[in-house]
Amino acid sequence: MEGNIAELGQYLGAGLACIGIGGAGIGVGNVAGSFLQGALRNPSAAGEQTATLFIGIAFAEALGIFSFLVALLLMFAV
């Protein structure tokens, strides 16, 4: 059991930062699920809304990428 406390914090922080990715997963799932729900109710309007779907997914996913980035920075850049 060697190593210093800073390294411990670095690894713990990187692991904790990855919790945020789960949030992004929930968000993306929500967007896609809601889209499917709406699309099945009114399939004729679904085709025009795929752009909105991707924008929504992109916004939700960006936050997960941010937390992944924090984890990467803690692991390799600090």
Place this chain on the structure above:
Amino acid sequence: MAEGGGGFNIHPMEQFLLKPLFGGDEIHWYTPTNATLWLGITVVAVSLLMVFGSRGRALIPSRGQSMAELTYGFVYKMVEDVTGKHGVKYFPYVITLFLFILFANLLGLIPTSFSTTSHIAVTVILALAVFISVTAIGFAKHGAGFLKLFWVSSAPTVALRCVLALIEVISYFVRPISHSVRLAGNIMAGHAVLKVFAGFAGALGLFSVVPILAISTIYALELMVAVVQAYVFAILTCVYLNDALHPGH
């Protein structure tokens, strides 16, 4: 730096290292590196597709012409749908961004190649160019009226509008950050995951069939991510353009 355990000697981030093309260790701003090479290849590939695609102009398109026409029509429809007929003027910019990012992502997926879009330096330049040009277009078209973008006039009270204006200003200035980090983060994460699974395959010996199968699956996923991220970058550019052309809520 994290150190790998026994038999695990593939470093997931090593693939993103910049290396000078013609030997030497020092990198100056003018040193041609592997990033320069693959950026160049990207530009050449885009040019080849569009030049050779539009050369024949056959009534029954060849495969190349078909690809070029489909891409062109797809992006044109996207710009027209999102920004309306006033935004079609900026279509060349959007298709340039789309094709460049698409080809950079796809070329980065070739084994042993270098994925240029995984570098924040590349994507930040693209996103900042979009941010600055969109802001300039907004002010050029509407003058001070562009600031209506931040003033949510449909909110009920003035106090609420002030709070919302603050939030809108912050979200406006976060745009280039999220725009660039989304692309770079997605590509970097995907490639790092591929390398991590490659490390598993090296460490497991006979059972490496499982990680190799997983790599094939993730590779297919990455192929989709490469296309979707190019699409998302282009469509967000259109959304920001639409904000600049039609400010106000």
